[in-house]
Amino acid sequence: MAPGKKILGEERRSLILTWLQDSQEPLTGSELASRTNVSRQVIVNDITLLKARNEPIMATSQGYVYLPQPSPEKWYERSVACFHSPEQTEDELNLLVDFGLLVKDVKIEHPIYGDLTASIMVSNRKEVAQFIQKAAETNAAYLSQLTNGVHLHTIAAKDERTLDEAEAALKKAGFLLVEN
Structure with missing residues (x-):
């Protein structure tokens, strides 16, 4: 991605989802905003849209996490x-x-x-x-x-x-x- 180039709409939400799924650590809204060259508020809106699609994303004090499907192991x-x-x-x-x-x-x-x-x-x-x-x-x-x-x-x-x-x-x- 070229510095300063905004990632738009659905492409950005797809990237956010991929990054969250691949990350072992929470990702902050600021970090996601920096990666996509948009404001943190745009990321907050994107996360809301992804949650509305039933993506298992949770906001924690450390950032956003993707909650994978429950493992067969019972908790x-x-x-x-x-x-x-x-x-x-x-x-x-x-x-x-x-x-x-x-x-x-x-x-x-x-x-x-x-x-x-x-x-x-x-x-x-x-x-x-x-x-x-x-x-x-x-x-x-x-x-x-x-x-x-x-x-x-x-x-x-x-x-x-x-x-x-x-x-x-x-x-x-x-x-x-x-x-x-």
Whole structure:
């Protein structure tokens, strides 16, 4: 591609889809914009159009990822209710990924909007560090700050025992919301 030449419409969306499918790492909107010589907003619109075509693209704090079709290997999921301060977010996420878990999302119950869910998609300490860094760089509040620290995570693991162990570790660390 010649420097400065815009990649247009359907050709650009096709390239974006290919790059996302081939990438092992998330690709940021800025990176995709640079590759195609368009604005980041154009990329956001392209991603929306691709999602409307049922392409399994997810926006994460690290960038866009293409979620391949599920493998035959079964993953088990569980929602866990957690409670902690914003300063403890990194410790909580590191505790979970150290069990080999995928932390898929965070959910809160908002008094006006009802259930709000945001993608996290972290599975190792590097991804946690990137998530925390992005929050710091953008000065963004965590969803849990809207509910005084109360939130849910969807966690996934290759077996139920790992989920049980991670939940027990959350409880021991004081991050698990328990009934009084």
